[in-house]
Amino acid sequence: MYALVDCNNFYVSCERVFNPILQKKPVVVLSNNDGCIIARSNEAKSLGIPMGAPMFKYKDLLLENNVMVYSSNYTLYGDMSSRVMNCLKNFTPEVEVYSIDEAFLCLKGLNKNFLFKEMQKIKNDVYQWTGIPVSIGIASTKTLAKLANCIAKKHTREGVYIISNDSKELENILKKTKVEDIWGISKRWGARLHNISIFTGFQLKNSDPRQIKQCLSVVGEKIVRELNGVPCIPLEFIQPRKSIMVSRSFGSMISDFDNLKEAISNHVVVAASKLRSQSSLCNSICVFIQTNRFHIKEPQYKNSKEILFSEPMQNTFRLLKASDQALKLIYRSKFKYHKAGVILSQLVTKTNYQINNEMVNTTREEKFGIQPDLFSNTLNNRKKQNRGDRFIDLIDEINSKLGKGSITYGAQGIQKKSKKAKDLRSNWQMKSYHRSPSYTTRWNELLKVS
DNA sequence: TCTGGGGTCCTAGGACCC
DNA sequence: TCTGGGGTCCTAGGACCC
Numbered sequence: 001m002y003a004l005v006d007c008n009n010f011y012v013s014c015e016r017v018f019n020p021i022l023q024k025k026p027v028v029v030l031s032n033n034d035g036c037i038i039a040r041s042n043e044a045k046s047l048g049i050p051m052g053a054p055m056f057k058y059k060d061l062l063l064e065n066n067v068m069v070y071s072s073n074y075t076l077y078g079d080m081s082s083r084v085m086n087c088l089k090n091f092t093p094e095v096e097v098y099s100i101d102e103a104f105l106c107l108k109g110l111n112k113n114f115l116f117k118e119m120q121k122i123k124n125d126v127y128q129w130t131g132i133p134v135s136i137g138i139a140s141t142k143t144l145a146k147l148a149n150c151i152a153k154k155h156t157r158e159g160v161y162i163i164s165n166d167s168k169e170l171e172n173i174l175k176k177t178k179v180e181d182i183w184g185i186s187k188r189w190g191a192r193l194h195n196i197s198i199f200t201g202f203q204l205k206n207s208d209p210r211q212i213k214q215c216l217s218v219v220g221e222k223i224v225r226e227l228n229g230v231p232c233i234p235l236e237f238i239q240p241r242k243s244i245m246v247s248r249s250f251g252s253m254i255s256d257f258d259n260l261k262e263a264i265s266n267h268v269v270v271a272a273s274k275l276r277s278q279s280s281l282c283n284s285i286c287v288f289i290q291t292n293r294f295h296i297k298e299p300q301y302k303n304s305k306e307i308l309f310s311e312p313m314q315n316t317f318r319l320l321k322a323s324d325q326a327l328k329l330i331y332r333s334k335f336k337y338h339k340a341g342v343i344l345s346q347l348v349t350k351t352n353y354q355i356n357n358e359m360v361n362t363t364r365e366e367k368f369g370i371q372p373d374l375f376s377n378t379l380n381n382r383k384k385q386n387r388g389d390r391f392i393d394l395i396d397e398i399n400s401k402l403g404k405g406s407i408t409y410g411a412q413g414i415q416k417k418s419k420k421a422k423d424l425r426s427n428w429q430m431k432s433y434h435r436s437p438s439y440t441t442r443w444n445e446l447l448k449v450s
Numbered sequence: 451t452c453t454g455g456g457g458t459c460c461t462a463g464g465a466c467c468c
Numbered sequence: 469t470c471t472g473g474g475g476t477c478c479t480a481g482g483a484c485c486c
Contacts, residue, residue, distance in 0.1 A: 030454090031453090031454035031455075032454050032455065033452095033453090033454070034452090035452080035453055035454055036453060036454055038454070038455095052453090052454085053453090054452070054453040055452070055453080056451075056452035056453075057452085057453085059452090072454085098485090098486080099457095099485080099486045100486075101486080102486075183485085184484065184485080185484090186483075186484060186485085188482095188483075188484090189483080189484080216483090217459095217460060217461070217483080218459095218460070218461095219459075219460070219483080219484075241456095241457075242457085242458075243456090243457075243458090244456090244457095245455080245456055245457075246455090246456090247454090247455065247456085248454085248455080249453090249454070249455090252451095292453085293453090294452090294453055339454095341455090430454095431452095
């Protein structure tokens with residue numbers, strides 16, 4: 001059996017932990033740049049505020065109903081998330097952290113008779129240790145556990161629901177479930193299924209998997225089998241990312257090259273640091289810039305440039321140089337840019353790369369997809385490179401000891417740390433006017449009790 | 451005025467090999 | 469008139485998820 005543990009209205013719940021006044025009141029959390037509403041308390045949901053709604057369209061509704069509004073605070077949510085996940089790992093090591101607010105648990109070996117009580121204990125303990133309410137769905141496959149979680153959240157008082165195999169009950173549930181409410185079936189795929197007269201989960205469960213494969217690829221076929229209680233989507237444990245993206249839309253539009261370069265450089269620094277923290281090297285960097293697609297009357301432009309490296313790397317200086325080179329190739333002065341980003345891809349792990357370099361006479365290149373550069377990898381170059389890499393490690397070390405941004409790269413621009421930061425910020429920096437403190441990760445933002 | 455960010459997987463088609 | 473057969477690998481684009 002699998003359990004899906006899902007935090008209720010996670011971002012809102014994080015805010016509530018440190019600000020109990022928010023309990024039972026309508027609360028929303030906004031996306032980056034205070035753009036969209038991406039989390040809602042139940043009270044906010046019942047006001048009819050949809051997921052992903054643009055903030056400016058709902059401003060009046062929020063004001064009229066005294067809805068509390070928060071900018072997103074990913075430092076806080078990320079930290080709270082890892083606390084919740086650590087609680088779960090106390091029960092079983094077999095935890096798949098599926099997203100910031102969800103985890104699958106493998107319940108192998110647990111006594112079925114005590115399942116419900118065990119799950120209630122998990123729920124209570126997580127709440128006691130972190131302050132975050134969760135719902136738990138249990139079933140024989142991940143897809144059915146998702147469904148069970150949905151029921152636990154909406155239709156039970158306990159917040160725990162078990163779908164047992166071969167039950168009439170499953171049939172009833174699936175008959176009431178629209179296909180597009182099943183995990184993995186979006187609106188688009190739902191429409192395709194409607195075309196072949198499949199509307200409910202029950203119809204999908206009893207359909208011919210081969211026909212579904214034709215309609216929705218092998219992914220759809222797996223969903224059908226999962227609905228029938230055959231596990232096809234195994235538990236996956238944390239693996240290094242295969243690509244790393246950092247992108248932001250700007251606080252206000254940018255046209256000039258220098259500002260754009262500064263924004264992109266900051267993204268590169270963040271991405272490179274993520275890359276090193278998972279001990280990976282990247283084989284390419286892609287820079288992209290775009291105008292605001294919602295401003296249909298303005299001239300539109302969107303372009304990207306990928307630069308391939310002769311050898312995988314994780315050195316911020318070299319990545320900055322490459323990103324600058326890429327930006328120069330795609331930058332056009334006559335546009336107002338709204339968003340920019342970088343993607344590091346074709347990642348390989350550092351240890352694999354080193355092993356591979358020592359064993360060039362084997363077929364390991366094929367195994368890891370790495371091809372060392374035949375020409376540039378001379379001893380001298382390598383020595384220089386090693387020195388550069390040690391320099392970066394030192395910067396990382398200082399920043400981790402003295403706080404993020406203690407040492408920055410010139411290309412990132414001058415950090416404006418004054419109290420009037422809002423007015424002095426470069427115009428590429430994002431808007432975030434309702435941010436709560438980072439209660440759990442910054443000494444000077446600890447919760448004050450009076 | 452104002453519209454997020456970060457991932458993974460699958461497939462078709464093109465390019466290449468013998 | 470008439471143009472083989474059987475593979476692999478890579479990539480862009482289209483899906484999906486939170």
